[in-house]
Amino acid sequence: MSYHGGGGYRRRQNRDFDYHDRRQEVVSETPEDRLRTFIIRFGEVDPVQELQHFAEQLNNHVIENPANVSIISEGLRYAVTEQPYKVPYYATVLRLLYDTPAIKTEDAEGVSLGKQILDDFWKGFQSYLDKLAWRETRLCVQLFAHLTVAKVITAQTMYDLLHSFSAVLDEFGVPHGRAKKAALCAAEGLMVCGATIKEDTSANVFELISALQAYVDSTSDSKTLIQPIIRLYANTEPVEIANEILDSALSALQILNASDFSQSSESFVQPYKDVTLFAGTTFDLPSILVPPEVVELDTLSTESGEDALVKKEEWPEFYVRLFDSDVTPDPTTPAGYAVRSALLDTIDIFEINRKECARLLLEYPKWTLLGTFRPRPGAPPHEPITGKDWQLESTIIETILGALLLLPEPTHKSVYYVALITELCKLSPSTVGPAVGKSIRRLYGFLADGLDVELACRFGDWFAIHMSNFNFQWVWKEWVPDISLSLQHPKRILMRRAIDYEIRLSYYDRIVKTLPEPMQAPDNGLIPSEAPGPDFEYDDPANHYHDAAQSVLDLIRGRSKAEDVMTHLESLKNSLETTDSDANTDSIIRSIAVQSLLHIGSRSFSHFLNAIERYLPLLRNVASGSLTTTGSSNLEARIDILTAVATFWKRSPHMIVIVFDKLMQYQIVDPTDIVSWAFTSGGKNSTAAHPSISALLWDVVRGALDKANGRVLVARRKVATLRKEEDEKAALTLASNGTSMEVDAEAKPEVPAEESPALTTALKAFSILTREQKAVLSRTLDGFVDCLASATSPNPNAKTVVTENSWHNRANWSEAEWVTWETWGWYRHFCRMYSPYLRSYSTTLGTVSFAKIGNVGDPAVDAFKKIWNITTGQEP
């Protein structure tokens, strides 16, 4: 209540802005909208109670206006494809509508409403299929499967439908993404209606399952690259802490089949079974053909003819398992698969609104068989189902984290999953909080068993953002004993990183306060001894170049023109050459110039941008290796710039990544320079004999790779837009010339109208950028060869850490071994993350880098090549 005069009329600031402020402009609702909404909202109070009345209402709508059939069917399509948990209930509604007395309409006499709707619904399904909208297609198949059990759809035609999907697995060279999605359509349909199909003797359930089995068997190589645990030695044991999605589906089907699908009714709700058995004319699903993937017609090749169109590659999906099967369902069992699949779909569909998603996830038990989940505290108790009685919150968090921890990357941005968990915690802190805490401990435990390096980073990232939303409250105390582990042990790295990320989101003093005493001690290497900040090397008056640097600083501070600063640097250099003749004066001058600019810009990100923008000509000259004139390209000069940045920000490594990014943006350095730096100057600390890649350096490398790839993407789009514009213009000209449209397919561009200057420029940019893309990928691969498999300077640790014996002896690993192991992890990640590009350029890249690689038979070399071959789709 506020009575403070002027301010009183203002609504008290509500913290939940999105609900209260983000209201949409009021759009007047049509009767059609209302009908669709009515269908979508079905079941929200009690689906079973609502069934009869709901079906009657729909019937009334059609009596009122027969045209409503298509509105109902449309509403049903939205309802089914966006609310997977309600599918069995919508099946029941359709079943009931099959009983509704046939309504006489002019064109559909005597046809039940159910049949009319299903006819129309099929058209919608067909259009999802034509667009290869896989999730929508799959959820419709689930609906059909339930209708098959309800005896509304003929078992034979349902089998044919499933068979059409499993036939995709036999297509020659089928991409994994397509195979996976088609297989899931077949598998999930079969899980629901297997019993009905099996009763129908002519159909062959075995065939469907063995097709899936055969496909799953063929994917074992790529699995070694994306499983969440790093195993560098040859190993066929399945990973214990995760399940691959097709493996899970296959296993669930095998269990179901073994008991003739009697478990289906324990895994899926079948409300239609309480309705009298349907004995009327069954619906025959028309036959389908799964259309081929769309081939993009606008192909654009690189200069050397590689296809530059790169689609993200789809890999097998391993979902991390965090709890025992009595806490959360095992997804390799029918009931467990059903739960996880419904939750995953919900997480995916409601990505547009994480708050609603959180609410729906917590309401999920309502849509399952009673007894599946343990009742909420305070809710009326019910008889648990033996073998079920799972914990809802642990199941939800496990599923979300499973999706977050997919490799090479999650479906949506990581931060979505993180924000979703935050919302869940806000909705029900007392039940979700403990599940989150247990999950963190479990993941932390996996670190000692080889949790993938990328996943460890994602884990750290989640941890920090989560804590940032919940007052940075974590029981750090329980990890104190791990301070005795090797400095480079994954657990210590995780602690360091989590603290670092927390500090980035907050500030040093705040985070230090949250840590127990032993962790605060700077010699334990978990926290820096002071707040992160800049480090101007020449600040100390005792520094040999202090005065020189001060004079440069003064000029920049006084806003001197870039030319004047350059002239001054030139004269400094000349005088240094006479006094310090053995020093590398070029490097020193570069370092002074760059660090001075950074010093002026060190107050904030904006200050940095201002400083850089004001002195761009200076930086360009420095980068070209000269000072007062524009010289030609000079790698050494650019590496010096990067080293100066890293020196200046050494106590705030995050800034290195930010500054490097902008140096690329302003085109002072190229992505390839950054990668070169990371594998030479950046990756070499004074004690190590071999370069290595840490998570921070990987951030640097990834920033460069992404920049190069992003530029190609933008350039490609520009070319496509310009071409389209020109085609349209040409078509218009042709049309206005009176040429008939029919001949233009043949007669079109005999002589293409002269390329516009804009298009010429865009094509030129595209070819420069693809060349750069190839260069940066090549440099990275080269760098990893130097780290792990070099012929001239082999890294002995690279050999040992890939062996099984050594891995089992990891408790005794030194820092050098852990560092090498991590580098292997980043090499693996580089390969799988950029595999579409690597594959497309594999010939050139492989030839160049593998010329420097060691001999076959060396375990490091073999492991290196194996990973490369899996990536590029060759025999491993």
Add this chain to the structure above:
Amino acid sequence: MAHVVPSLDQPSNYKDSQARIDRQKQNELLSKSTTLYIGNLSFFTTEEQIYELFSKCATPDEGGGIKRIIMGLDRNTRTPCGFCFVEYYTHAEALACLRYVSGTKLDERIIRCDLDLGYREGRQFGRGKSGGQVRDEHRSDYDPGRGGWGAQAQRAEIERRREVEERYMDAETGPGAVAGGGEDWKAAEGAENKLKRGRSPEDEDGDDRSGTRARLDDVADHDAGRM
């Protein structure tokens, strides 16, 4: 694809009340906007903290990234006054923030994000009578992240982090006061360079265009439109 629940990236009722562009044109601009207005920040939150959180929605591999951050400053004291603009290279990144970041905490405050028409000269300053954000003048609750109880109490608390407060003392006004953050890639020197540059709209262009328009009956303050 959102028939069951509304998407969080729908435009809200936030607007720049001093924009001299009609509503329809504004909506059109917003549907392509790469800039976010971020509100309810602590006065002590730094650009680096903002960068850290907002980089989670960046997609550099699609040509995106954080272009620049413009800290909202008190017109008189040149100190952060609780809002900022984050500009990306792509619209999709801005939308992702509405879905994933808006309504979550930064520096232990729940922040809000809204699509913005884009930075124009002068918008980095608060529009309240005291120089800060209008909203804060009406604030009557205790807010440690913003220095106590509303405008009166602020002064005393501000000593707390002089370092943060002094950061922007050198903030300038006028064209070119705010850095651009780097444009898209251009081929090195040559004719095409000019060609491309001609097409990229600078901040000043936007100003000139809207400057010639008749001023609509704006509410004078920046915040009124947000309540």
